[in-house]
Amino acid sequence: MSDKKEKDFDDVTLFLGDYGPFQITLIFLLSLFIIPNGYMGVVFVFVSDTPDFHCKVNEKWNLNSSYVQDFTFTERSSSVGPDGCSRYKERLNSSQVSPSNDTEACADGWDFSKDIYTATIVSEWELVCDNAWKVPFSSSLYFVGVLTGSFVCGNLSDRIGRKPVLFLTMAMQCITALIQAASVNWGMFTMLSCLRGFGLTSCYTTSLILGSEILSPKPRMAYNLLGQSVGFGLGYALLPLFGYFIRDWRMLLVACAIPGLLVMPLWWVVPESPRWLLQKNRLKEAEAVIRKAAKMNQVSTPDIIFPSKEYERNSYTCLDLLRTSNIRIITLMGIFMWFTCILVFSGLSLNTSNLNGNKYLNCFISAVIDIAAYIMTWVMVSRMSRPIFVFSSMMFCGILLLIIQLVPDGVGRFGISAAYSIMFVFFIELMPTVVRNTGLGIFSTTGRIGSILCPYIIYLGVYNKGTPYIVFGSMSIVASVLTLFLPDTRNNKLPELISQVQPVHRSSKFGRRTGYCPMSAPKVSK
Known part of the structure; x- marks a missing residue:
């Protein structure tokens, strides 16, 4: 950027005010994009659930229901897998068929209970016993799509703009969900799950x-x-409502996809980021966005909003996140913090879905806990520095997870939900505009690696129920301590350039505010 003294973007657009019609409308419209993300990310809980099942009995035997019960196992021995994978062998006594003590595999398939679901992918494609591995594999491939999308779309958004990526990823997850509802086999369903995951987190972050x-x-x-956060929680809370009234997995996916498609006409209403436009030297388009906002707010604009000058037009990549020691430290800390936060959040979500009782009620309670945490975060975050708030939330979560036997599971989830909601805000304020979406994409990518690893940590509970909580709690405590080394970004201006990123703390004075000074930013060579 030029070495002339330039005003900061927030200073230049100060005349727009804070809560005018433009700002309120924008908040409402962008929040509409988030609600579908809330249920699309966890719809797999109902789509792939395993109903009660037992072996089919050969129809040629012509047995009544009491004999069928004698021939089959219907109980599950543990959370690892069902034992309804075998049946008693038939024993013929003249013309009568009766069960013996010997067992055999379910050669004729399975009968699935329809008490809860009309159909799930498990009951339709018989993904039990030797094929039970296909269910978690579908979930893992979904998170692989989330991971890939976080990285690719983060970089793409910094190159082609926020708005195109926002609408592209929303369309992608909804269209793939509709096609997924027409899947003819498990392989097709799984590949489409990966594509649907590609668009989910990218849409949220963008x-x-x-x-x-x-x-x-x-x-x-x-x-x-x-x-954003409460909108996501509302979407999450809508899922058990959809699931309760729609018990067929295909129609449930269709119902979840349609609301997302309804926001596509907002392309002609939602503006592009003027900050991004300025970084691409598209001054006229940036001014057009601000003038339209001023017109909605009924305020006058200066003749020249952004002085004509040559803005920095360097191309940035993910390697720029390692360019200076300061942003390198922030990036590495962010990677570990996001990995831990999403790992623990996913782990507690998975545990909630496995609770005994009504599945729909459990899902709704989980959503209510999240919403309460988000509202509490909004109330408290303006009264505390960002590092102290994240530290308190993650430390609170970590300690409670280590003593999980003494407290309800939902209390620990409350803490990690609060940290998760502020994590996006915190790192958006830390990252400069030129690599902001790239940085958030990398953080989200590493976090999704945590989601992929999460089931394996949960599996450790087979050997010792407390092991997953020890892992989650210990990592939360370590991540909370690292937070104290990051600068406080509360009420500070968003940095535009890498040189404007606030320095990390190398002393014991944590949580202080060290706002950047855009007028003294060094000249960046082209």
């Missing part, structure tokens, strides 16, 4: 960044915590 780059600090926080 919408968060788009709103953050347009809004001023006060409405930015309201959007991030109320619009």
